[in-house]
Amino acid sequence: MEDSQIVDLYWRKDANAIKESDAKYGAYCYAIADNILQNSEDSEECVNDTWLHAWNAMPPQKPSKLRLFLAKITRNLSFNRFNARSAQKRGSGEIVFVLDELTECIAHAESAEQEYEVKELEQCIRLFVRALPQRERNVFVRRYFYTEPVAAIAKRYNLTESNTLAILSRTRKKLKTHLTREGFFSEQL
Amino acid sequence: MNSCDLYLAFNAIDDDILEQSEYEVRTVSFWARHHLLKRCVAACLAVVIVFTGLMSVEACRKKVIDVITQIFPGAISFLYSTDVEPKYTVVPEVDLTYIPAGFDLTESKETENRTYILYENDNTQFFEFRQSLLLPTGSAVSLIDTENTEEEHFYIGADEAVAYIGSAQQMVLWTHENIRCRVYGNIGIDELKKIASAVVIKEPAAADKLLVCYAESDGGNATIVPDYFPNEIDRDYENLAGTEMYSSGKLTFSVNWDAEELIVGENYYERTSPDSVMIHQETYTLLPNADGNFELKVIYKNPGEEEKAIYFIQGESGKYLMKLVFKGDEEHEVINLPKDLGQVKSYSYDLDYDGIPETVELVTHSEEVSQSVWFELQVKKADGTILWKDEAYTAHSGYNSLFVCKLDGKDYLLQYYPTMYQGSCNYGYQLFSFDAQGNVLVHREASISFDINWDYWLNEEFDAESVADFMDEVNGLLATSKLLLSTDSALADIDPEHPQDIPWWLLDETYCAGYIYDGSKSLRENLLALGKIVNEG
Numbered sequence: 001m002e003d004s005q006i007v008d009l010y011w012r013k014d015a016n017a018i019k020e021s022d023a024k025y026g027a028y029c030y031a032i033a034d035n036i037l038q039n040s041e042d043s044e045e046c047v048n049d050t051w052l053h054a055w056n057a058m059p060p061q062k063p064s065k066l067r068l069f070l071a072k073i074t075r076n077l078s079f080n081r082f083n084a085r086s087a088q089k090r091g092s093g094e095i096v097f098v099l100d101e102l103t104e105c106i107a108h109a110e111s112a113e114q115e116y117e118v119k120e121l122e123q124c125i126r127l128f129v130r131a132l133p134q135r136e137r138n139v140f141v142r143r144y145f146y147t148e149p150v151a152a153i154a155k156r157y158n159l160t161e162s163n164t165l166a167i168l169s170r171t172r173k174k175l176k177t178h179l180t181r182e183g184f185f186s187e188q189l
Numbered sequence: 190m191n192s193c194d195l196y197l198a199f200n201a202i203d204d205d206i207l208e209q210s211e212y213e214v215r216t217v218s219f220w221a222r223h224h225l226l227k228r229c230v231a232a233c234l235a236v237v238i239v240f241t242g243l244m245s246v247e248a249c250r251k252k253v254i255d256v257i258t259q260i261f262p263g264a265i266s267f268l269y270s271t272d273v274e275p276k277y278t279v280v281p282e283v284d285l286t287y288i289p290a291g292f293d294l295t296e297s298k299e300t301e302n303r304t305y306i307l308y309e310n311d312n313t314q315f316f317e318f319r320q321s322l323l324l325p326t327g328s329a330v331s332l333i334d335t336e337n338t339e340e341e342h343f344y345i346g347a348d349e350a351v352a353y354i355g356s357a358q359q360m361v362l363w364t365h366e367n368i369r370c371r372v373y374g375n376i377g378i379d380e381l382k383k384i385a386s387a388v389v390i391k392e393p394a395a396a397d398k399l400l401v402c403y404a405e406s407d408g409g410n411a412t413i414v415p416d417y418f419p420n421e422i423d424r425d426y427e428n429l430a431g432t433e434m435y436s437s438g439k440l441t442f443s444v445n446w447d448a449e450e451l452i453v454g455e456n457y458y459e460r461t462s463p464d465s466v467m468i469h470q471e472t473y474t475l476l477p478n479a480d481g482n483f484e485l486k487v488i489y490k491n492p493g494e495e496e497k498a499i500y501f502i503q504g505e506s507g508k509y510l511m512k513l514v515f516k517g518d519e520e521h522e523v524i525n526l527p528k529d530l531g532q533v534k535s536y537s538y539d540l541d542y543d544g545i546p547e548t549v550e551l552v553t554h555s556e557e558v559s560q561s562v563w564f565e566l567q568v569k570k571a572d573g574t575i576l577w578k579d580e581a582y583t584a585h586s587g588y589n590s591l592f593v594c595k596l597d598g599k600d601y602l603l604q605y606y607p608t609m610y611q612g613s614c615n616y617g618y619q620l621f622s623f624d625a626q627g628n629v630l631v632h633r634e635a636s637i638s639f640d641i642n643w644d645y646w647l648n649e650e651f652d653a654e655s656v657a658d659f660m661d662e663v664n665g666l667l668a669t670s671k672l673l674l675s676t677d678s679a680l681a682d683i684d685p686e687h688p689q690d691i692p693w694w695l696l697d698e699t700y701c702a703g704y705i706y707d708g709s710k711s712l713r714e715n716l717l718a719l720g721k722i723v724n725e726g
Binding site for chain 1: 190195
């Protein structure tokens with residue numbers, strides 16, 4: 001079924017919307033959740049929650065790209081579930097490394113307490129990613145949006161793992177510089 | 190803000206950006222056996238085009254090039270790479286033995302890795318020939334507009350070629366050993382095929398510049414036996430494809446140029462990721478052993494599987510040749526200290542203008558514990574007391590370059606610092622002398638800041654004029670100077686007796702697409718040409 005037809009089902013509050021979403025994007029959303037949670041039960045629950053959230057979101061929302069709309073819902077839900085786990089249960093899944101890597105982009109502890117608007121940060125990230133060269137952008141998005149393991153990214157783009165790591169490192173440094181220039185952190189003296 | 194906030198902010202990425210990341214890249218070998226007929230190439234994201242296996246199985250097995258093909262609407266991208274021993278390590282001489290009547294050579298450029306030749310006639314017709322070197326550590330890309338284009342497969346000698354036939358322009362692509370070749374123009378496909386078929390690629394000359402590396406490991410995964418690294422790969426070690434070895438081991442390098450020493454950069458990390466905490470960093474010199482080879486032995490001091498040491502080897506040009514990663518759990522040891530440890534080089538210049546020359550001495554120091562090497566320039570009075578001194582280290586933050594400059598009959602010290610951190614540049618100099626107490630008297634100084642991250646959208650325009658003004662000024666002073674001391678890798682190639690600086694990023698043709706340094710033009714003209722490309726896109 002076409003995305004537009006599935007969205008119409010949501011708008012008409014037809015229960016088949018969920019069945020069709022699951023059939024078309026269930027595996028896709030599960031992969032996103034599992035990258036973060038590394039647990040099949042939790043991941044399945046997040047996927048099921050995704051349909052509920054989509055049901056509540058449409059209307060009024062009418063996404064043109066349903067797959068990515070659902071991906072973002074799943075990603076948020078999965079991450080919230082990850083955070084809700086106790087520290088011991090968070091384990092060593094890919095998300096732990098991803099968060100660790102993103103810590104490098106936050107200049108230094110003293111300046112990270114500055115107030116900022118969430119929307120401003122989102123806009124900053126959005127524009128930063130858009131301005132990246134295509135290869136760097138794709139690798140960066142696979143890692144920090146999709147939380148894909150480095151080996152999977154390397155395989156996807158036929159890169160070596162060390163090359164992929166180098167691209168990520170370089171781009172994180174650019175992001176840190178960008179966030180500093182945008183005023184999210186104080187300039188280091 | 191914490192990393193979780195940052196992670197969640199990625200949800201704002203636009204859908205088209207997320208979508209673009211979802212393609213995959215397929216590798217297709219030249220010896221695949223699918224047939225591709227002469228036909229119109231339609232835009233189709235789902236189809237992977239495979240180069241035809243028209244040759245015999247035996248001929249196919251001899252192919253060494255992998256081609257990664259991506260299909261976009263209206264275009265095809267081919268990424269060429271190879272992982273076999275290269276026949277050519279510099280781009281070979283080539284003869285275009287057939288030139289259609291009425292065409293004259295209008296442009297010809299050659300570097301170690303590329304050749305470009307352009308012919309034109311008086312009727313706006315042209316054809317160009319390009320060849321690119323493919324090495325195990327690099328790759329080349331061709332992007333072809335395939336809208337309304339026919340394609341045809343044929344042979345140039347034993348090499349499989351493909352012709353793309355458009356109404357306005359045409360192209361012939363083929364590879365010969367590890368050379369990627371292309372003829373492109375608007376003179377019709379029959380003429381281009383004749384030109385391509387008549388290209389004679391000469392056999393490689395002897396003694397291409399190479400670093401050949403052999404490795405032994407007492408753990409697993411000693412895979413560098415042998416491996417080849419051409420003289421110039423990249424300026425930034427992060428861009429080097431690293432070769433990993435597990436556990437401690439010994440590397441032996443041989444080079445086929447007259448190298449009295451190799452510069453080794455050593456970074457030691459607490460974790461196995463290259464982005465982890467660096468706990469040790471130094472640069473030192475390797476001298477050859479009795480056989481003329483260089484040996485590097487790595488044994489770890491602090492056992493633990495979460496440790497990694499990364500070595501960068503600098504080549505003749507001063508650029509990084511090789512990146513080696515060791516993961517191990519044994520004691521760390523460094524060998525091959527410089528033989529000139531403790532030697533002093535001495536000069537005489539009158540730098541305080543009292544009529545009595547001072548002795549300027551370059552002293553090399555070595556730390557016994559860390560075995561790191563650093564340098565000191567001392568200006569001593571006639572009675573042996575030190576009037577002034579300055580230090581220089583081989584680590585990036587300790588770079589220092591000092592020259593003695595003669596201007597209007599007087600001696601000065603000239604300190605020049607072409608500093609760069611991650612593309613953010615701050616170039617400057619100071620021309621100074623001393624008073625009787627050794628206080629520095631600055632006679633002239635200048636500096637300029639600019640950024641060479643051309644693709645960073647927040648960057649201001651590159652002010653090529655100002656950079657050219659600064660470089661003319663500093664090179665004017667260097668022209669009457671001699672090098673006393675430099676640990677700056679950016680000046681590794683500078684002539685000590687007749688120093689002049691051409692910024693390395695200007696000479697690196699991979700740094701800015703569409704710009705190649707023109708040795709027949711001045712530094713200023715080259716900077717302005719680069720500025721035009723960078724600012725106008």
